Amino acid sequence: MKLQRITTPLLFAAALLAGAAHAQTAAPVAAEGAWARASVPGQKATGAFMRLTASEATRLVRAESPAAGVTEVHEMKMEGDVMKMRAVPALDLPAGKAVELKPGGYHVMLMDLKAPLAKGTAVPLTLVFKNAQGVESQLQLEVPVSAQAPGAHAGHGAGMKH
Numbered sequence: 572m573k574l575q576r577i578t579t580p581l582l583f584a585a586a587l588l589a590g591a592a593h594a595q596t597a598a599p600v601a602a603e604g605a606w607a608r609a610s611v612p613g614q615k616a617t618g619a620f621m622r623l624t625a626s627e628a629t630r631l632v633r634a635e636s637p638a639a640g641v642t643e644v645h646e647m648k649m650e651g652d653v654m655k656m657r658a659v660p661a662l663d664l665p666a667g668k669a670v671e672l673k674p675g676g677y678h679v680m681l682m683d684l685k686a687p688l689a690k691g692t693a694v695p696l697t698l699v700f701k702n703a704q705g706v707e708s709q710l711q712l713e714v715p716v717s718a719q720a721p722g723a724h725a726g727h728g729a730g731m732k733h
């Protein structure tokens with residue numbers, strides 16, 4: 572009985588510490604080939620793209636950037652002959668499987684841009700993930716701004732507009 576009284580608070584403290592440690596855990600996700608499409612003055616929105624690979628299953632639930640008034644995770648796909656875009660509440664990232672965010676597919680949408688994204692600069696982007704246990708983690712990126720995907724042929728995809 573005496574032992575019980577001592578161990579219970581200790582276990583409780585250990586659980587609290589474990590919870591605190593979790594909150595600071597870095598996202599189990601690697602981002603490769605990230606780029607954001609340069610925008611011209613007057614253009615209010617553009618997209619950011621990358622390849623995400625999670626080491627343990629998680630979901631991309633949110634994106635934030637100081638460069639945009641609104642940042643959303645979008646999906647673009649053909650519906651009949653029309654290319655349509657919509658916000659997705661979460662993007663599943665299975666363990667060990669690369670998920671592409673690319674023009675014409677999933678992308679991070681930067682809307683209500685505060686200033687044009689100039690080629691050769693970088694835009695700060697925070698990706699927020701939530702795992703099956705509901706624990707959130709973040710990945711901070713400095714995304715290079717470019718007219719096209721790194722390694723893409725000149726002009727390819729240049730006609731796509733949001």
Ligand SMILES: [Cu+2]
Nearest residue numbers: 645656680733
């Ligand atoms: Cu979009």
